[in-house]
Amino acid sequence: MSLDVVIMAAGKGTRMKSARPKVLHTLAGRPLLQHVLEMSAGLGAERLITITGHGAELVETEMRAALPAAPLAFVRQEPQLGTGHAVQQAVPELADAGTTLILNGDVPLVRPQTARALIEACGGEKLVLLTVVLDDPTGYGRIVRGGVQGDRVLAIVEHKDATPEQRAINEGYTGMMAAPTAHLRRWLANLKNDNAQKEYYLTDIVAMAEAEGVPVVATIASGETEVLGVNSPVQLADLERRYQRQRADELMEAGVRLRDPARFDLRGELVCGRDVEIDVNCVFEGRVELGDEVRIGANCVLRNAKIAAGAVIHPFTHMDGEAAGIEVGEGALIGPFARLRPGAKLGAEVHIGNFVEVKNSTMAKGAKANHLAYLGDAVVGERVNYGAGSITANYDGANKHRTTIEADVHVGSNCVLVAPVTLGAGATIGGGSTITKDVPAGQLAVARGRQACLNGWTRPAKAPKKPAE
Missing domain, CATH: 3.90.550.10 (Spore Coat Polysaccharide Biosynthesis Protein SpsA; Chain A)
Known part of the structure; x- marks a missing residue:
């Protein structure tokens, strides 16, 4: 009919x-x-x-x-x-x-x-x-x-x-x-x-x-x-809370632990495994999948992301996968205050710490970027330790270029890796270096100005104030 x-x-x-x-x-x-x-x-x-x-x-x-x-x-x-x-x-x-x-x-x-x-x-x-x-x-x-x-x-x-x-x-x-x-x-x-x-x-x-x-x-x-219809902002807000409470109840009935269902926002589709825990003030948009025993800390925003079993997303983490999506591997630790952007694919046991941003990059099992860092358009191997303050300089003003960091590389603090560049397996990059050429496997690369100490130098001092007349 x-x-x-x-x-x-x-x-x-x-x-x-x-x-x-x-x-x-x-x-x-x-x-x-x-x-x-x-x-x-x-x-x-x-x-x-x-x-x-x-x-x-x-x-x-x-x-x-x-x-x-x-x-x-x-x-x-x-x-x-x-x-x-x-x-x-x-x-x-x-x-x-x-x-x-x-x-x-x-x-x-x-x-x-x-x-x-x-x-x-x-x-x-x-x-x-x-x-x-x-x-x-x-x-x-x-x-x-x-x-x-x-x-x-x-x-x-x-x-x-x-x-x-x-x-x-x-x-x-x-x-x-x-x-x-x-x-x-x-x-x-x-x-x-x-x-x-x-x-x-x-x-x-x-x-x-x-x-x-x-x-x-x-x-x-x-x-x-x-x-219920909507005729005013007050009615819209009331209906939003009713809707969110319905979704929260459905999740809790399926076994999800919500710290406070009154402070939960689902603006897309959320698929949860067993023993998932979600703290307060979290927002889920697009399609988000949470594997078994995933824990989401307070005040996180997740959009178009797939989080594997046992991963912990610490508070104030922001993930926005857009169309490319985001993947986080088993047992990974993300945040607090981390930002994952489209194309971030993190393997098992990866650590991403506070104020670290990852975009269009893969990180293999056990890789770590724990503080104040940027990884864009990069391939990072297993067990890499990526130092605080380090960045991949992936954009030359017209085009994006890739950085390859092979397994067991140690990147010191405050380094700039100017793409395209490859760091061979087991290489070490000295802190404060700007790397513009490939580094062979197992070698130490240091690219910074030589330190100099000037004998007899004194710090400038302010002139004494003139007495008031």
């Missing part, structure tokens, strides 16, 4: 007090609308039709870039004359039959299970509303039910119009539904705007369905969080 998904995303979001369209504000590192589109893409829909308005060009451009393989379509609502008017703009994109699922672009956490339940309940024949049961449904339209078992929806009564008895109903309408496409096309064509706001309301199709004898039923959401 044909399935179309229509997502309403035309609103300006005035209460966000932002020049950026509301649906492009981010939750867990991704735009609100992207969450909805990604979930919808997994439903097998023929088309994902987004209704844009405010900032339409920016919204459409960013979503096409984020989901290049999805069956996206965009229609614009200009001017914006209500929810019914919005969906009317999507009619030319809809199939002639099947089911249309209508979602909101600022409600990012609707679960796939809930969406599928709506689609299945519709079956191309019924109008199905997504509702939620709340302790306090203030502001929600109330669902008035009827039928032998209360399984039919008779009406949606707006809060401001509800009687005291109707306000006591704790089931509210979320603004999302699934409808038989053929009926929906007809109902939308018959909408009227004879109301105080002169707008076309999507909810008016409930009365049309009832009048035609089309069953109107409801599917109840799992809870408030999955149907």
